[in-house]
Amino acid sequence: MKKDKLLAKRVYVVIVIMGLWAAAIGARLYFLHVVHSADYKAAAERQQQRVLEVSPRRGVIYDRNGNELAISIKVDSVFAVPNEIEDLNKTVVKLAALTGVPKAELTQKLRSSRSFVWIKRKASGSQAEAIRKAKLPGVYFQKEDMRYYPKGELAAHVLGYVDIDEKGLGGLEYKYNGSIRGEAGRVLFMTDARGRRFNSVEEPVAPGANLVTTIDENIQYIVEKELKAAVAHMRPKGASAIVMDPKSGEILAMANYPTFNPNQYGDYDPVAWVNRSVHHTYEPGSTFKIVTTASALEEGLADPNELIDCQMGKINVFGRIVRDHKPFGLLTVSQIIEKSSDVGAIKLALRVGNDRFADYIDRMGFGKPTGIDLPGEEKGLSKPASRWHKSSVGSIAMGQEIGVTPLQIVRMVSTVANGGILYQPYVVKRVQHSENGILNTTEAHGQRVISSETAAQLRDMLEMVVTDGTATSGKLEGYTAAGKTGTAQKIEEETRRYSPTKHVASFAGFAPASNPAVSIIVMVDEPVYGRHHGSNVAPVFKRIAENVLRYMSVPPDMPSYAPQYTIKEKKQPRRKEPAVTPRLTQVVAMQPADTPEFGDVEVPDFRGKSLRQVTEDSQKAGLRVQSIGSGAAIAQMPPPGTNVSAGTRVQVRFSSRVDK
C-alpha cells in the first residue's frame, strides 16, 4: 500500500515537471510567435532576403553599318569590409602589390570605421584573378559595367567618353546620356542557411538605348589616317576634317587633331578632348568667297562670265587698302573664284550691299549653331550689318571679321553641292532599343537658301578652282572635284593685329563635281612646315576624297579612268586538230579598247547636245542614258562609235559651263 502511494507521488512529480516543461515551451512559443513575432520575422527576412541594386547597362554605339564603336561589359571591382580583415599589414602589402594602389591609401581605407570601402574599381582581368587567388579575408568582388571603345582613337571626339560611374562626359556619350544610360533595377532574392540563392523577384532594369550613328568607321579611318599624315608633315597646332553627305547632312566622318583614346582619356591633355570641328572658331579666309559670290549671283548682280576689273590687285575699301596676292586685271566672276581674288570678291560684296550680304551670311547658317547633335558647338562670330564698320563688307567678303567653325563651312559647301539646300548636320541616325524597337529616327531636315541655278553656277566655278585655279593639287584621279582654298591670317593676341606667320589653311570641296557624293573640309591651324596656304591642304582633300569615293563604290566620272578591258588572245599554234573557242588568258586594265567589236548598236556622239536631244537620240538607238549634271553634254562613256548591245546604259556628263 505504501509502495503504491510512493509510485503515485512520483508519477505526479513527473506530470508536474512535464507540465511545467510544456508550459515553458508554450510560453516560449507564445513569446516567439506572438510577442516578438514582428521582430523575428524582420530578422529572418534580413537573413534570408537580399536586395541587389542592378545598375543599368549602357547602350551600344554603332556606326552606320552596325559596327560597334562603344560597348560596355562587366568587370570585377574589388572592395573590402574593414572589420573582417584579419591581418591588416599582410592584406595591405598584398593588395598594394596586386592593384598598384599606394600602401598608405590602402591602410587609411582599411582602418576606417566604414563597413564598405572600394579597393580598386574596374580592375583588369589579371588583377582580379590574382586577388581572387590570394583569398584575402574581408576582400570581395562586385561586378560593374565598364565602357570600352574597341577601335581606340577612332571617332573619339564624336563618341566622347564616360567617367568611372558610366556617366557621359563628352561627345555622344554626354549628349545622349539620358537615353543610353538606362534605368537601374532591383532584384529581391532569398538565400538559404549557406547563403545560396533559391528564389528571386525582379524589378527589371531598363537597359540603355543603342545609338546608330551616321559615322562610317572605314571613312572615319581614312580621314583620320590622312589627317594624321598631314599633321606629321605640317606640325600644326590643331587640325580638323569632316566628311558630310551633301544630300542629307549626315556626318560620315569627323576627325580632329590633337586627339585622344577614350579608353584612357585621363592620360591626355584636356585640350585633346575638344572637338575642334564644332568648337573651334576661326576666320575662314577665301573659302568664304563662296558666300560672297553666291549672294551676288542669287541677287542677279553678277554673271559667271561677266568681266570685273580687279584694279591690278589693289582696292581702297573705306580707307582700308586691300591687296591681292597677285595683281589681276580683268577677271570674270568665275576667274575671281578660280584665282581667289580678294579685290574681285570685295567688288561683288559691294554690289550686294551690307544688308543683303548680311542676310545671305545668316541664311547660309553662319553666326548660329548648326544644331548638330554634339555638345559644345560654337555658333561662330557674326555681327548684324548694323554693327559693321564701313570697311567690314570688304573684310567679310574675303573671309575676315567673321568667325566660323569647320562644320559651318562644310555645311555651306554641301549647300552648293546639293543644289542649294542647307541641311542640318547630324550624327545619330537612330536611337533604338533591342527589345522595344526604334525610339527615334533622325530625318534629314533642310531648307532652300539659294536657287539650283546659282548652285550649279557655283559648282562649275568651284570645279575650275581644282582644274585650273588655286587648288590644282587637289585634282582627283578618276573623279572630278570642286572646292575652294582658304588661307586666313590669325590675329596676334598681344598686338591684336594679323600675324604674318600664323595662318589657318583650309580647303572645302566636294566630289565628284558632276554628282557630289561627299563634301569635305580640311582645316589646319597654324601649320609650322610647308607653305601656309589652302593649296597646301588641297592634297589632303584629294587623298581623302579618292579613298572615300573608291570605298563608297562611286564610279569614276572622268571617262579616261572608267574601267575598260581588252582581251589579249593567246596565239594558237597552227594545228590540224579541232579548234575550240580561245580562252581568256589575260585581262589588261587601264587600256581603252581601240576597236570594241562587241554589240550591235553604235553609240552616237552626244557631245554638245541638250538632255532632251540626248534622250531622243538614245531612244532611237535603243540605248539607255545615265545623265550627270545639267546643261550641254560634254563627255560620254562609252565613247562615240563604240559598238554595244541594245539596252546598254550610256553615261553622259552635262555641264552648263562653256569651254574652259
Next chain:
Amino acid sequence: MPIDIDYRNRIVSNNNVVREPDAKSHRDYIVVTVMASVFLLGLFAYGWQHYRWYQYGYRIEAAQKKKEQLSEVGRQLLLERASLRSPQRIDSMARRDLGMVVPAPGQLVTLRADAPLTIPVPQPPQPVPPQEASADAVQPQPAALASKR
C-alpha cells in the same frame, strides 16, 4: 429453476469465445486511421512540395546565373570581334603582312545596278564539232556584254 454450477471444479475453456464485433469502435478506428493518413500524406506532400520548390529555386537561380554569364561572354566576344575588325588593324595587316595596296582608280570595277554596262565578258568555251573546225575558228569570237548587277 436456477442451474447450480460448480465453478470451482469446472474447467472453463474460453477458446471458443468470440468477441462481439463493435461496429462503432471499428468505424472510429478506420476514421482515425484515414484521417491520420490524410494528415500525414498532406504533411508529406507539403514537405515534398516545399523541398521541390527549394530545388527548383536553386535550379532557376543557377540557370539565370548561367544565362547572365553566357550573355556576358557573348558581349565580351562582341567586344573582341569589334577590336579585331578595327580598320586600322586590318589596314596595317593587309599592307604589312599581305603586301596589298590601294587599287588605282582605273583598276576598279563598280558592280552596281546603275553602273555603266561596258565590261565585255568572254563566252564560255564551247566545243566545236570536228567537221566544223577550220582555221578561222581560232579567231576570237565577239565577246558579249554582260550585265553586272
